Amino acid sequence: MKHWFTSTELTSIKGLPSTERGINKLAEREGWESQKRAFGKGYEYHISNLSIDARKALETQAIEQLLPTVTTSNVVVTANDTGLTHRQREATDARTTIVRTIESMNAQGITKEAAMTTLLSQAAMGALEGSSPVLDKALRMAKDPRGRGDSAYPSARTLKRWLSPNTKTLAPKGKRELVIPDWAITFMACYQLPEKPTVEHAYRTFAKQWPNNTPSIHSVRRLLKKVGNVSRERGRMGPREIKNLMPFIRRTFEDLVPADIYTADGHTFDAEVSHPRHGRPFRPEITTFIDIATRRAVGYSVDLAESGIAVLDALIDSCTQAVPAMLYVDNGSGYCNALLKDESLGVLARLGTDIRHSLPYNSQARGVIERVHQTLWIDGAKSIAGYIGKDMDRQAAQLQHKLSRKALKESGKTHLLGWDNFIEFCEDRMDFYNNKPHSSLPKITDSAGKRRTMTPNESWISHESNGWIAHLLTQDQATDVFRPRMTRKVLRGEIRLLNNRYFSRDLEEFHGDSVQIAFDFRDAQFIWVYDQDGRLICKAEWNANNAHYMPMSYVMQAREKRADARIKRVEVKIDEIEAERRGYGSIDQNTPTFIPGIGNVHDIQTRLKAKQPADIIEVEVNGPRMPEQMTPDERLQTYQAYERGTDVPEEHQRWVTTYPRSKEYKSLTQRYAEF
Known part of the structure; x- marks a missing residue:
């Protein structure tokens, strides 16, 4: 659409003077932007000088020159229906253009049949593409790609259906609405699992639960394609992981200043x-x-x-x-x-x-x-x-x-x-x-x-x-603020903190009172004592009423505690490895147990009941056998024999050094001691 108009072209616009002289006077009075005409005398005026209503009237006039005027139409245009896809909207607009063209030709005395025949024949011969490319393109876009025939244009029968008074909409049919089958819930229960099974794996499980009228795996795949991307992954992804697929809110920070x-x-x-x-x-x-x-x-x-x-x-x-x-x-x-x-x-x-x-x-x-x-x-x-x-x-x-x-x-x-x-x-x-x-x-x-x-x-x-000033702390303020504080009770001038005792004679009158104490977590030599209102009472010193020993700071205690825990974990692993290598199980209550120097527990109990003295059992070292081949009682006898001075074979040297640290040795000796 052009932007410059002569006074003659503007006389037909509603709301403007109907004569060229009136247009020129209005332009002079309101100071319209103008330029000399390229051909002929007079001036042209820019469209921006006009009101909104005048601009719309010019646009309508231009459209009417491009397409025939529509006199009658029973068509309900749905191009702005938000439920349509982009392709459906384009096809609807194209069909509306064709229908209005045929109705316009009919209003000029041409029958609709003749108009349709002429339009389609010119399109088929290619004449329409040169004379009226807009109509040619509209015919191509109006055809449903799912229709029959090899022609790029719709048939006369289709045009008649569009022109029928019974036609409520020109929009092409879209995809059918999703109908959830009765087996869908059962399949989704097999598919939406945190193990994330494949479709084939879930289908095999589903087929066992739905033996009658089992749908094909292709039906299952088509169902999954129609389910929403987020809904499909529920159950397969936990609440934390599925957040990566869901909408979120972006936080803006334009109104913030530093340190907010x-x-x-x-x-x-x-x-x-x-x-x-x-x-x-x-x-x-x-x-x-x-x-x-x-x-x-x-x-x-x-x-x-x-x-x-x-x-x-x-x-x-x-x-x-x-x-x-x-x-x-x-x-x-x-x-x-x-x-x-x-x-x-x-x-x-x-x-x-x-x-x-x-x-x-x-x-x-x-x-x-x-x-x-x-x-x-x-x-x-x-x-x-x-x-x-x-x-x-x-x-x-x-x-x-x-x-x-x-x-x-x-x-x-x-x-x-x-x-x-x-x-x-x-x-x-x-x-x-x-x-x-x-x-x-x-x-x-x-x-x-x-x-x-x-x-x-x-x-x-x-x-x-821009005038922002940072809020900073002085050295004294920082020292006071960043010392951690706790509440402790004063007993005879002393305060206990982290297993350390701090003393000051200024605390004498605060015996039994709860006070606030501040400490430096890297230096345990002093603490600062405040009353409950935050007033400084004194600076107490570590063991000020008792010398000796270095204080242990907060950090050192944490390190010691962490080191002890690590050592215990290592010892547990060593014992577990030794138990795995030896291959012995736990000793239950019914296992016959041998007590060195006394004998078998069950035999001793029998002799005690018969009031017979227990015999002294001598231990013999089985030289050729390795400890792994012995029973737990034999291993203990062998080790105790070595302790009494029996020569240790070379193949037993390593075992003798590690056996006292084993759980078996500790368990047997504890059991014998209890007996």
Whole structure:
């Protein structure tokens, strides 16, 4: 449709003057945009000068010039029916065009039969494609592809059906509505299982449960194609996994400023490094804090395992940038503890920071911090020796594991990253991440004229330039806030904390009272004592009324406890391996038991009843037989004979050193002692 019109062309538009002079005066009065005509005298006026109604009238006029005017029509146009597919809408519009064309020709005195015959014959000869390509295309699109015949155009009989007064809609028929068969529920119960059986496997199970009129497997496959993608996977996928297929809500952060919300999470590093104490390979735990508004990594901590101490370390580090108003984390033990959350003694309460937890098993809600692990730590781990991530080749990961242990065993040295170098590596990764353009941040034009997204550091600085000021703690405030607090009772000037005793004479008048105590979890030498209103009473010293012995700090006790538990687990494994190698079972109550120096228990009981003295049974060592071939009683006799000085054969040397640590030896000796 053209955009420039002469005053003559505008005189026929309703709402405008009906004369050329009137149009020209209106244009002059309202200052219409105009240009000189390319041919002839006078001016042309742009369509943008006209009102909305005038523009619509011009559009109607242009359409009427392109297609015949429709005088009568019994057709119900359904092109805008939302229940139709795109193909159905196109076919409906095309059929409507054809019907209106035939009715227009009929209104000019031509019969509908003649109009249809002429239209189809011209289309078949190709004449319509040159004279009226719109009608030719409409005829092609109007034909149902499922119809019979090789012609690209509909038949005369089809056109008559479209023109019939009984026709309610010109839309082609769509797919038949899904009719759920009576066997569908039984099959879906066999298919929707967490084991995720194949269609064939589920069909075999279903056929046994539905022996009469069993549908074919092809019917089953057609049913599955018609079931919704999410509904089909229910039961095969649990509530957590199926969330990846369901709609979700994208959270926006345009209205946030830095330190409004921090989010944090722990990540087990995907590469092995040298342990800071014994030097053996291990995977450290990294806790990272991210600012939501700027995506800036504001703090981190590295520890041997996930704990409340690791989280507190990372929180302290992040508060050097700004104290957060809210902390959004998961429900892990590192965040759900009194050290952080206690309403009166917790660190967050003293900071004035609110803490919110995401729903259990809903990591999608914290997608920001989950994605950071990939960019910040996983990609970084791939650049150092010792990477053993899940996407690494399994054989290469096993070789890496063996080489690190072999080198440590043979030379005491390893190619893995040392602890100090690892901390330096973490600092470099934090700088790399904060200076890397982030896809979720606004775009800017940098100094080189390149259009790109902002980096987290640039986003932070832009907020500062707009007047935002970070809330920071002074050194004294930070020292007071980040000391963990607990409630303890004073007894004769002493306070017990973590099996340590602290004393101060200033506590004399507080005997029997409950007080708040703050401590440094890395230095157990002193604690700070406050009354219930938070006023400082004194600084108590470890064993100030008793010297000797070094104090054990909170961290050292945690290490000792963890080491003891690991030793116990190793001992259980050793005993289990020994039991598996020896192949002996447990000793039940009915097993005849031999007591060294006394005899068989059952024989002794018989002699006691007969009041006969028990004979002394001498032990003989069966030299040729190996201990594995002996009974439990014989093994114990043999070992006790060796203890009394009997020569030990060479083949029994190793067994003699390991047998006292076995469960069999401990069980038999305990049973004999009880007897």
